[in-house]
Amino acid sequence: MKHNVVFKNFLDFEKEDLWLNGMAAKGLAMVRWFPYIYIFERSEPGAWTYRSGMLPQASGKQYLAFMADAGIETVAAFSGWAIFRKATTEEPFELFSDIESRIAHYQSVRKRSAFASYGLVLGTAAYGLFWFMVNSVEPDSTNILFLAFVLFLGLPIIGMTMAVTVRVTKAIRVLEAQRRLAE
């Protein structure tokens, strides 16, 4: 079977879900994933629904086994994350069906993306400091180019992980407001 390969990366899992389901609607079903690489197979348009989410920290393997028992295919599982798919039926496929569990999932996503943001900020700042200490005596142009490169790559990624953190925090607030009136 012919495969389509797309090079892409998402930091926001819900944008990734939207994209994957959009591709599936066009008849391209994601079947394999590697970092930055999505591999698709031709299928009936809309035959599959994709959902991704974090694995429970203590029991990721059991969670995946549970999914398999429930007729849900794990397309990718990598570093605490998984992308699932299920043949589209009349019942919409959602991983979470109540406010409580949606909030809990968002909270673990936020923790992870906040942690990534802090790590990246600290890493970039430490590199900058190190650069100034080493180069304050006699800077040369290759070093300046390398610093520019690090900032050019690092700053947008920091911005994006922070944007995810902010978006998820807002989503949690909306759900919490909803929970005040109804379960």
Added chain:
Amino acid sequence: MPPEARNGPLTETVYYVLLGLYTPLHGYGVMQLVNAISGGRINLGPGTLYGALTALTDKGWITQLAGVEGDRKKEYVITDAGRRTVCGELERLEELLQNGRHITKGEQR
């Protein structure tokens, strides 16, 4: 008042998962049963159900059955503590229903 009654209202998910486990079932069975007895209104998400099963096991309201060797699907069943919780919740729900019916006097929407 039994200690379980002080846990406060159960969520709909917890209530229905406990009811679903009066007969031993595996996860997918609980999803199907809850969907059927709620007339299709509740479609438990697998992530939500997994979290509920884990939390209820930790709380001692349900327990995992020792499965047959090689059988991957785990069956769960409600415990006595779980049954007491359901009974406490039923009393609370009765009160809600009675008061609601009494005050609205069976008004139709």
